[in-house]
Amino acid sequence: MESLLDFARGPLFRLCFTIMILGLARILSLDVWAIYKAYRKAGDKRMPWKLILSRAWEWFFPVKRISRNFQMYSVISILFHAGLIIVPLFLLAHIQLWKGSVGISWIALPYGWTFSLTIATIVLAVSLFIGRLVIKQARLLSRKQDYLWLLLLLLPFATGFICSNLNISPQSYQFFMLIHVLSGELIFILIPFSKIAHCVLAPLSQVVCAVAWKFPPKTDDDICTTLNKKGAPI
Amino acid sequence: MNRVHNTKFVLWLIAGFAAAVVLNRFIFGLGVTTNLNDRTPWGLWIGFDVMGGVALASGGFVITAIFYIMKREQFYPLVKPAVLTAFLGYLAVISGLLVDLGLPWNIWHMIIYWNPHSPLFEVGWCVMLYTSVLLLEFSPVPLEKFSRYAKVRNFLMKFRFVFVLLGIMLSTLHQSSLGTLFLIMPFKLYPLWYSNILPIQFFISAIALGLMVVALESLVSHWLYKRKPETNLVAKLCRIAAWVLTLYFVVKITDIIAEDKFSLIFNGAWQSNLFIIEVLISTIIPAVLFAVPKFYNNVKVQWTGSSLVIIGMVLNRIDVGGLVMLGVTGDSYTPAWTEIVISLGIVSIAALVFLFVIENFHVWETQPIEPESIPHKLPLFDYSSRTWLGTPDVSSVTTHSLAFVISFAVGMALMPGKHLHSKGIDNIKVSPASGIDTLYINGNRDNQFVKFPHQAHISRIGKDSCFTCHHLNMPGEKLSQCWECHTSMYTSVDFFKHNSHISNKNANLKCDDCHKSGENRSALTAKKCTSCHPTYNFFTYGKNTIQKYKILSYTDAMHNLCVSCHILESRKLKDKPNLALCSTCHKTQLPDYLSAAVSWKIKVPHFNSVILPGVDLKKKIIKSVLKSQ
Structure with missing residues (x-):
């Protein structure tokens, strides 16, 4: 168990963490490049930049949208995102691991904060899961991976909570720690290749929407040829 | 154009792998990434x-x-x-x-x-x-x-x-x-x-x-x-x-x-x-x-x-x-695998640049056409970002960048992890002192001995002074020797072994036995060692206090202990003004019974000059050692 834990914390962690960081950088740069290419070719180069920026900002802090519909669902979702980002980044134990290995450190949250935030995040994740099951509209929109993601994100939080707060025997501590580390690493690997990539792509989504409809001049022929429908009535 | 695509794919794989190794070489130095040494400074x-x-x-x-x-x-x-x-x-x-130069930033000199x-x-x-x-x-x-x-x-x-x-x-x-x-x-x-x-x-x-x-x-x-x-x-x-x-x-x-x-x-x-x-x-x-x-x-x-x-x-x-x-x-x-990877990586990056220039500039009379840039080819979606905006040639960019990312990550994982903590000094294990009553200390095995007459020290400081030097003992021992805890020659090592405290073979403690519940579990909030081990007698020198759970390096421990006492004594004793000088201890000639045992172990020192043919340095040194006996 110990050697397995060492492997998961050492080489495996480096592998997964590098894939996450470089993978996110790759996706971001590919998207920016694609947007640039599409914009350069566009026939109509007018872009509603102000609207794009305000929309992006609106979705980034969706306070305005809360009052529309499903208020509870939106609030829970926002708080869930906050817990998801804050707890792993500002937990003292994680920061000390960074300090011990690479030598960098930053401010940690006090114990009480992380304790209650962890519980809150777990509760919120469970309620989001129930919400997806119960609310009809949400159920219709959900894919299998949406349910799976909630469960997968729940795993490191629950095991981390057990490890840092309950008084358990050393053997079960190592067992839960192993699950904690492995599930975290699975999340790291999946982030750049799944919908969680929105953590870096979100600011671009409005620009993509705007650019996607900018076709190069005289594209209609090319589109018809590509779709093999030349001469067919549109 | 599958052939070009696949070749580039392999080249990107190698380049990513090499990039990770190069990163490690520039952060942690040549020692991590090569088998070179002072005798063979020019390798692959x-x-x-x-x-x-x-x-x-x-x-x-x-x-x-x-x-x-x-x-x-x-x-x-x-x-x-x-x-x-x-x-x-x-x-x-x-x-x-x-990559090969030790101080590459001085190249402009x-x-x-x-x-x-x-x-x-x-x-x-x-x-x-x-x-x-x-x-x-x-x-x-x-x-x-x-x-x-x-x-x-x-x-x-x-x-x-x-x-x-x-x-x-x-x-x-x-x-x-x-x-x-x-x-x-x-x-x-x-x-x-x-x-x-x-x-x-x-x-x-x-x-x-x-x-x-x-x-x-x-x-x-x-x-x-x-x-x-x-x-x-x-x-x-x-x-x-x-x-x-x-x-x-x-x-x-x-x-x-x-x-x-x-x-x-x-x-x-x-x-x-x-x-x-x-x-x-x-x-x-x-x-x-x-x-x-x-x-x-x-x-x-x-x-x-x-x-x-x-x-x-x-x-x-x-x-x-x-x-x-x-x-x-x-x-x-033999070249380390990292040396081979970096060499291959440089070659493949050069090859990638060559292909790029050939495709984009007028190097050949007729430039090669990339069939993927034919406008009427149906685009493939990028499954990772679910976006599609560019021309179809982006598909090769997505696969190639993915190859780079994955092989870079594998390279990072394969780099030896223990070196990631290295601060640039080798962990040389301390070898125990030799001798019976008079100890000959030779911690780093460079055959530069320090003589320590044990009985003479006892008679000078007094019989109750054991704890002055033997301040802490291994579990179950009465008088442990210095090298048993100060195991590393130049670097400090962890004093507290967390694993042996929680392992069921040793103490088998639960978390709350040492850490208070309702607090962050860290070294700072844990119980003090003396609450379970009341007889422990900790030294605290400078920054390396026991609160940081560090054991001083062998050199530091010896120097702190001996030199501080020698300085005090040299002030007291008027007839021994040189007691605290380095050469007082570091000039020891070995006694005959030890030098015979040590002489065959003497290695040829690292040489920087050319050895003239016909002169065997090793034999010469051993001869001179034998003669001196």
């Missing part, structure tokens, strides 16, 4: 990347000389690719050198602080000047694409002949001066390779190699892009190469016979066998192949012959650059 990177790289780049000057000076117009299609290969080759040499007596000074200046000339020589090709730089391009084209002449001159100088470099080490190089005309041999072999590099590069790139091979041109190159190789062989053999070394070739030593293999691959077999018209017009023979010359000549550079010095220095060196 110098032999292959630098010496071999320069030799491989010789295609540029050979083809430009044939085209511009000898006016052989039919070689025009080969000129631009050859100059490009030479330019990229030199850039690869420079990047290989930067050579430009300002001149040392005209050093052969490396000449080599360095040649590399810098020739790379700049190659840049000027090649830059009209990419500038052609941008109309706003037309004036610059016209200027460069006007003085093109000057650059070409300069390039040929500098390259001639540099190819031979790499040979000159080894003239200063006659005693290190095996006699079969050492020769007074080493520069001339290097120059002639560089011409043959240059011809073959251009030939192979033409064959490979035409195969990659599925174009008709330039068989006639390559055949002409092969015919010239046959003559040059014959000349090289004659010069080499004549020199060996004249220097009376011919019998060395067949004496069965590994160096001699290596020499035979090298000459066979690099010279004899290809020269014979290219002498027969039926053979040199055949594409397959062109492939084999040119590859043989390239492999053989690079082997020659590796041999001269360090491999055949191993027999003389007595060291054993």
Whole structure:
């Protein structure tokens, strides 16, 4: 168990963490490049930049949208995102691991904060899961991976909570720690290749929407040829 | 264009892997990434990347000389690719050198602080000047694409002949001066390779190699892009190469016979066998192949012959650059996998740049067409980001960047993790002191002893003073020795073993036995050690207090303990003013019974000077030790 834990914390962690960081950088740069290419070719180069920026900002802090519909669902979702980002980044134990290995450190949250935030995040994740099951509209929109993601994100939080707060025997501590580390690493690997990539792509989504409809001049022929429908009535 | 796509995919894989290793090399240093040491400071990177790289780049000057000076117009299609290969080759040499140098950021010193007596000074200046000339020589090709730089391009084209002449001159100088470099080490190089005309041999072999590099590069790139091979041109190159190789062989053999070394070739030593293999691959077999018209017009023979010359000549550079010095220095060196990966990575990045330039600029008469950029091809979606905006050629970018990311991550995972904590000092394990009552301390095994008379100290300080030095003992022991806890010579180690406290073989404690519940579980909030181990007697020196759970290094522990007491005593005792000086302890001569036991262990010290043949340093030292007894 110990050697397995060492492997998961050492080489495996480096592998997964590098894939996450470089993978996110790759996706971001590919998207920016694609947007640039599409914009350069566009026939109509007018872009509603102000609207794009305000929309992006609106979705980034969706306070305005809360009052529309499903208020509870939106609030829970926002708080869930906050817990998801804050707890792993500002937990003292994680920061000390960074300090011990690479030598960098930053401010940690006090114990009480992380304790209650962890519980809150777990509760919120469970309620989001129930919400997806119960609310009809949400159920219709959900894919299998949406349910799976909630469960997968729940795993490191629950095991981390057990490890840092309950008084358990050393053997079960190592067992839960192993699950904690492995599930975290699975999340790291999946982030750049799944919908969680929105953590870096979100600011671009409005620009993509705007650019996607900018076709190069005289594209209609090319589109018809590509779709093999030349001469067919549109 | 699957062939190009797949080749680039593999090249990106290697490049990503190498990039991770390079990152580790620049963060954690040469010790993590090489098997080099003071005795063998030049390894694969110098032999292959630098010496071999320069030799491989010789295609540029050979083809430009044939085209511009000898006016052989039919070689025009080969000129631009050859100059490009030479330019990229030199850039690869420079990047290989930067990885190999211990302090690469000092490379500019050579430009300002001149040392005209050093052969490396000449080599360095040649590399810098020739790379700049190659840049000027090649830059009209990419500038052609941008109309706003037309004036610059016209200027460069006007003085093109000057650059070409300069390039040929500098390259001639540099190819031979790499040979000159080894003239200063006659005693290190095996006699079969050492020769007074080493520069001339290097120059002639560089011409043959240059011809073959251009030939192979033409064959490979035409195969990659599925174009008709330039068989006639390559055949002409092969015919010239046959003559040059014959000349090289004659010069080499004549020199060996004249220097009376011919019998060395067949004496069965590994160096001699290596020499035979090298000459066979690099010279004899290809020269014979290219002498027969039926053979040199055949594409397959062109492939084999040119590859043989390239492999053989690079082997020659590796041999001269360090491999055949191993027999003389007595060291054993095999390149670490990281060295091989970095070398391959540099080559593959150069190849990727070559392909990029060929596809995007006017290097060939007709540029290769990328079928993926045909506008009416249905796009493939990028499954990772679920977005699609660009032309279909993006699909190759997505797969190639994915290959880079994954192999980079694998490279990071494979780097030895313990070195990631390294602060630059080796963890040398302490060896226990030898002796019975009078201890001879030799912690790092360099045979520089410190004498410690145990009984004399007890009689001076008093019988109740055991705890002054034996401040802490291993569990179950009464008087533990220093090296049992201070296990590392120069670095501090962890005092507290968390694993043995929670392991069921030892203490088997639960979390809350030491950490308070409702608090962060860290060293700062844990119980004090003395609450369970009340007899522990901790020293606290400077920053390394027990709160940080660190044991001082052996050197620090010894110096803190001995020196502090010696300083106090030297003030008290008027007749011993030198008690606290370094030399008081660090001058110990070994007693006879110990020196006999130690003498056979004495190693040859690391040498920086040339060892003259016939002098065996090891025997000399042992003799002198035996005499002194």
